[in-house]
Amino acid sequence: MQARMKKYQLTRNQTENLLKTEPVGRLATLGEDGFPYITPVHFVYMGGCIYFHGLAAGSKLANIQKDGRVCFEIERLESLLHDANPCDTNTVYQSAIIMGRAEVVEGLEEKKGVLDAIVAKYTPQHRGREYPENMVKMTAVVRIAVTSCTGKYYPGTA
Template identity: 45%
Template sequence: MRHRTKTYLLTNEEIEKLFQRAEIGRLGTHSEDGYPYVLPMHFVYYDNKIYMHGLPKGKKIDNIKFNSNVCFEIDEMLSLLYDGVENPCDVNTEFNSIILRGQASLVNNLEEKSIALSKIVEKFTPHLMNKELPINMIKGTAVIKIEIFDYVGRYYK
C-alpha cells in the first residue's frame, strides 16, 4: 500500500448516487461492555435519512437503546490498480465511500414505518412494490432510522 494515498472528496451529486445504488452499509454502535459493534445492514436512503429493518430484539437494538450515537459506512471497490506496478506494496484500490455520523432511533410511528419499509421493498424487491404490507408485519418489524449529523464521501482512482 502506498503510504500517502490521496483520496478525493465526492460531490454531493456523487454521494447521493452512491447512497441510492449501494445495497449494504455497515452500522457501528456502542455496546455496554465498551466494545464497538459493527454489522452489515441492507438500507435505504430516503428523506436525507438512513432506514434499516430487522428483528425487534438483539444486540443492535440493545446498543441503540444504550447509546444512540452511531456511524454508518458505505463503500464500493471498483478495481485494483496494479497495471505497471512491480512492488506489491504499490498496488492500490479504486473506490468510492461514505462515512457518516448520526443518531439512531427506533421508528414507532406506523405511517413512517410503513413508508420506510415500502422504500426498502422498492429498492430490493421492486417486483413486489405494488403488494400491500400486512399491518402485523409492519408492527412486528423493527425499523431503525439514522438522523444524519455529518458525512464525508471519498474516492480514489
C-alpha cells in the first residue's frame, strides 16, 4: 500500500520552530502492564534531540529504563472555526508526532547543559545560577533521540 501525502505538512523548519517554542509535550511510554502511559512534560529541543527532566524515580522513568521506545507529541491550538453545523466546527492548529528512543543522560556536563536550557526556556530570570548538588543528583534528565518526526497543520482556509 502506498502512503498518501498529507495535504498540510509542516516543513522541517516549521516543525523545529514548534518544538523550540511550545511549552508542553506529551510523552508516551509503554507501561509495565502493557498499556501506553502518557505524561505531559516541560521540554527543550536542542541538537536534534528532545530533553526533559524529572524525579530520578517514577513510572515514566521505570518505563523508559525497561523499553526506551517512546512517542512524543506537541500541538499549538491557534483557534476554533465555529460553524452553524457542529460537525463542521474545526481547529486551526500545528502539531508534531515524534518517535524515538529515550535514555537517561549520565554525563554531568550534558545534564547541566540541559538544565541550563530548561531554565532559559521556562524561568530565564534564573539563568546563570548554580544548582544545589543534592538537587542535581535527585533529578533525572532524559534524552529522546528522534527516529522519525511528522508535522502537520490546518490553516483554516482550504
